[in-house]
Amino acid sequence: MTQQRPFVIVGAGLAGARAAQMLREEGFDGRIVLLGEETERPYERPALSKGLLLRTTERDSVHVHDAGWYANHDVDLRTDTRVTALDRRSRQVTAADGQRFHYDRLLLATGSRARALPIPGAHLDGVLRLRTLADSDRISDALVDGANVVIVGAGWIGLEVAAAARTRGATVTVVETADLPLQRVLGDQLATVFADLHRAHGVTFHFGAQVHEFQGANRVTAVLLADGTVLPADLVVVGVGVQPNTELAEEAGLAVDNGVLVDDTLRTSDPDIWAAGDLANAHHPLLGTRVRVEHWANALHSGPAAARGMLGQAVSYDRLPYFYTDQYELGMEYTGHAPPGSYDRVVVRGELTSGEFIAFWTAQGRVLAGMNVNVWEVTGPIRQLIRSRQHVDLDRLADPTVALDSLIRQG
Numbered sequence: 001m002t003q004q005r006p007f008v009i010v011g012a013g014l015a016g017a018r019a020a021q022m023l024r025e026e027g028f029d030g031r032i033v034l035l036g037e038e039t040e041r042p043y044e045r046p047a048l049s050k051g052l053l054l055r056t057t058e059r060d061s062v063h064v065h066d067a068g069w070y071a072n073h074d075v076d077l078r079t080d081t082r083v084t085a086l087d088r089r090s091r092q093v094t095a096a097d098g099q100r101f102h103y104d105r106l107l108l109a110t111g112s113r114a115r116a117l118p119i120p121g122a123h124l125d126g127v128l129r130l131r132t133l134a135d136s137d138r139i140s141d142a143l144v145d146g147a148n149v150v151i152v153g154a155g156w157i158g159l160e161v162a163a164a165a166r167t168r169g170a171t172v173t174v175v176e177t178a179d180l181p182l183q184r185v186l187g188d189q190l191a192t193v194f195a196d197l198h199r200a201h202g203v204t205f206h207f208g209a210q211v212h213e214f215q216g217a218n219r220v221t222a223v224l225l226a227d228g229t230v231l232p233a234d235l236v237v238v239g240v241g242v243q244p245n246t247e248l249a250e251e252a253g254l255a256v257d258n259g260v261l262v263d264d265t266l267r268t269s270d271p272d273i274w275a276a277g278d279l280a281n282a283h284h285p286l287l288g289t290r291v292r293v294e295h296w297a298n299a300l301h302s303g304p305a306a307a308r309g310m311l312g313q314a315v316s317y318d319r320l321p322y323f324y325t326d327q328y329e330l331g332m333e334y335t336g337h338a339p340p341g342s343y344d345r346v347v348v349r350g351e352l353t354s355g356e357f358i359a360f361w362t363a364q365g366r367v368l369a370g371m372n373v374n375v376w377e378v379t380g381p382i383r384q385l386i387r388s389r390q391h392v393d394l395d396r397l398a399d400p401t402v403a404l405d406s407l408i409r410q411g
């Protein structure tokens with residue numbers, strides 16, 4: 001049987017590696033080829049902007065499996081192997097070095113990449129983005145005491161780098177086009193919590209600001225804003241979002257629109273090809289809409305779900321989006337999906353200023369999303385509240401003395 005029905009996975013990140021693991025756990029004994037363009041074996045990225053920059057996490061602890069796992073489980077991991085073409089008719093993928101891999105079933109898990117800022121000076125040394133372990137190493141090396149660090153973009157990555165840089169003693173300035181950090185994701189009230197947190201730790205913000213150019217001869221020395229402000233810079237970290245690596249799928253004629261389109265079984269428009277992780281724009285059966293989730297937990301769970309689908313098992317991937325961050329003393333988890341315009345109220349349980357609270361995004365009395373800040377062991381009931389779609393009493397939702405479980409009517 002081995003060699004007869006090869007399963008190929010393109011993209012050796014978290015989703016790809018976990019998919020390979022699930023195939024073996026479910027008893028698949030055919031050939032598994034896991035192709036990744038990076039030189040590292042699969043690793044998890046969250047520590048790249050947190051513990052690795054803070055130097056509190058061991059570099060080797062971020063890998064998904066230990067080095068021997070792939071050989072021990074007969075998974076043919078090829079690092080340094082960029083796939084450049086997918087031919088659906090002959091069912092094979094071709095790598096940059098010309099090697100071809102035939103597949104019976106294929107999983108695309110090529111993830112996403114950090115967006116570049118196409119402005120003068122973007123090529124200078126010291127202007128970095130953060131996606132890979134090597135990027136994290138370079139940023140970490142530059143975070144010396146007193147260095148001037150300019151961060152472009154006050155999203156999750158930008159803010160996490162800001163927190164690490166301040167903690168390491170750098171002077172940190174964050175430039176953001178919006179009026180607050182994370183404004184689109186969280187709305188003004190909760191975004192202000194993050195602005196206040198960073199200000200309290202000495203970060204300077206320039207909101208409503210555009211970066212015009214990065215200045216320097218070979219290495220960046222300053223950042224020029226559109227209003228003429230010049231910010232001295234020893235290091236610039238550009239964190240202006242990611243874009244899914246859809247090129248392979250697009251060129252092969254798969255349906256693509258903000259990611260590779262998949263149904264709730266994570267199958268693409270080609271019945272022999274699945275997509276998972278950051279790459280997949282999946283129909284979500286519970287939310288009734290498409291979502292492309294750029295978070296760790298989605299890669300962790302959707303890779304294995306796709307693997308089960310590849311084995312012919314019944315799959316309906318309906319996990320709620322989940323995300324976490326750690327910045328200074330603030331740890332938070334966000335569960336659910338509440339894009340701008342989808343909610344009519346934000347209900348806060350606890351005091352925003354206390355640093356310990358839960359915020360709920362609600363629509364007509366139903367909870368769409370919840371964010372627990374320095375309050376733990378509550379994602380279970382938050383998830384249940386969202387999944388139940390029940391109308392809840394918002395006064396009781398806001399009352400910390402009322403147990404969250406008690407708000408959910410059983411049956």
Ligand SMILES: Cc1cc2nc3c(=O)[nH]c(=O)nc-3n(C[C@H](O)[C@H](O)[C@H](O)COP(=O)(O)OP(=O)(O)OC[C@H]3O[C@@H](n4cnc5c(N)ncnc54)[C@H](O)[C@@H]3O)c2cc1C
Binds near residue numbers: 113
């Ligand atoms: C710095 C950082 C911090 C983060 N922190 C958090 C966090 O705190 N919480 C959270 O929920 N999420 C976080 N995330 C997001 C999370 O890491 C991603 O959602 C997750 O990595 C997605 O996994 P993936 O396997 O889908 O894709 P990826 O991790 O992007 O892996 C895809 C792999 O495929 C490879 N590849 C692409 N194209 C090809 C090709 N043609 N041929 C071969 N290989 C290819 C890529 O090089 C990459 O190695 C963070 C991300 C970053 C970058």
